Amino acid sequence: MSATKYRKSWWVDFRFNHQRYRKRSPENSKTGAQAYEALLRNRLAKGEDPFADDKKEVETFAEFSKVFISTYAESNNKPSEIRMKKITLKAHLIPFFGKYRLDEISSRLVEQYKFNKLGSGLARKTVNNHLAMLSKSLHIAQEWDVIDKLPAVKLLRVDPPGFDFLSPEDSELLVDSIADSQWKEMIFAALKTGLRLGELSALDWANIDFRNRVLTVKKSYVRDTMVSPKSNKYRYIPLTNELYEMLNKTKQKKGLVFPDANGNPLRPERCRRQLHRFCKQAGLRRVGWHMLRHTFASHLACKGIPIKTIQELLGHADLKVTLRYAHLGSSTLQQAIQVLDKPVELNYFGQPVPNQEQISTKITMPVDNRELAYLPNIKQKQDDSPV
Template sequence: PDTRAGADEAERREVARVLNTGEVKKASPSPRKESPTVREFSKIFIETSRITNKASTIDAKNAVFKCHLLPLIGDLPIDQVTYAVIEDLKLALARKKISRVDPDKLDEARTLSPKTINNCLTCLRRMLVVARKRGLIEHVPDVEWLRAPAPDFDFLDFEEADRLVAAAEGQLRTMIRVGLRTGMRHGEILALRWQDVDLVAGRIMVRQNVVRGIVGTPKSGKPREIALGDDVRAALKAHRHLRGPLVFCDMGGKMLTDSESKNPLAHACKRAGLRPIGWHCLRHSFASHLAMRGATLKVIQDLLGHSTIVMTMRYAHLAPEVGRDAVRLLDGGNRGSGMAAEKKTKAN
């Protein structure tokens, strides 16, 4: 009977049977669920990522799966993604030609960069981690990353920056000054509101960023404060308007589109006799100028809003005097140690 007494009696009988026969019944293994394919589980992975990731990050993950991962391993069950499969995937990606070229010139097309391949491996590994947490796989296979060269970046020297500002007019000139003197990202400049600008105290609180028309938090996920220099502070005072809450906007107070800010910058570069640059070059210029003037990498990191100092280290070579000054500190220490040793010897 399905009672406590019945359960106790059944347990006593089982114990007596084991003592008499020495045979222990093995529990029958539960049937294993069929593992979803990479293609099937990638949809679940993307949907769960939407909870914590920004829209731009979701777009990037979708592109990685659609363009690179799913064509190669999309039909493979997720529990069959082994170390060997990942290594073969790396080889296939390394041979893959960039598709945005003339089909007749495919032989001349570049292959995927190590950075792009590492981005694919990062998405794949993160998906496998989620699959393990859901009990779909027992462990995540090892992933060996490619060694990617340090990314190049362009920046304007001091004279080029002055020429660009002089070649621009009106609102564009103020936007360029803000980019060069605050290091704000293009989307942060477009989403900047007057309520985040304190012209009395001389500071900007970066609280918003816009990517592909979607307004959200800055890339780091948290606001940051940037002090304003005298020239950009004066430029913002002169630019003050009543068209709406945005600092930079069209005549109706609406946020500028990418083309409404990128095309004028290209024209200003042409008038200044400069190579074509993008808005991010102004951010690089801000950091580079600070490094060349002796600012510490930690200060530059905080102003740029980098989550780690690894990204900021790209500007370290522009401040060789910082390293020389640091090494000279040892000269002072050696002299102090030598004097202390000399005094001790005399005392003895």
């Protein structure tokens, strides 16, 4: 019998007349899978359709997407993620895949979707976001036994994203140009901690440990809702001396660190407008709050801080995202390449040596009352007396 267990489910997997048959067992147990295989083999021996009784009406993608959102997304995703899923489904995926049954969505159909979306002018990264959601919904359909197999969903190749950041001089100029103390502190904190705008807006005085000089990121303010940080994990940011002194002067027992006049989180639109105004005052190009985060990471990389450390400070789940800053810490790379500028000398054993002086050690051995001196030039030292 060829009953096998795969991802907590029992399957039958066998060959009959050189054709492979693979199917999930209706009864999720080894005994059930073995009995199901025997039934299929019996049907095949009689020339019958082995899966005649198993065929069922599969939902269309449009029908399943409603269940996907109401059941899976509502239970596992943040409000902002649910909102984006609904927008993507309504504007893109359902108009294309909606009429097809889930088991009719093939790899060829997915490739056609990619071709159409690229032709409409969408960015490759945007199309990949669509494909990721399509793939997730199909995987959930398989887990729920709606479909048996999945089409191959291959993501598009995307160039690494570019980014900009402020120089240390421009960063200082920006902060010095701000008269309002709260805005000055908020922008300075962004430059010295790398917090996202939503994380700064949600920062509470209770999240700052002044004794140990550590800030804990626990919440983020996104679309009028307090949610967990993007990585769904707390992270701990040590305070610089300057930031510690600045916050220590205005610290409170409780409440938001950077609230509006009513004690509520600052609206993202207002934060963006203020930052643009401060840039104009300082004579700098217009930058966004996320560029302040890039500036934090870029300055660390330029100082030679390991990429793994920068990843932890930024809260990136994937190191690949942090690697965009790797080229900025070029001093180590330059030192490695400069080694090639130095001439490489070989000793008489064929090994590289830094210089000739380091191999001037004389090795002697007696041979007929004479000494053979093994020097780098392989010269034999002999007695002046005649033999």
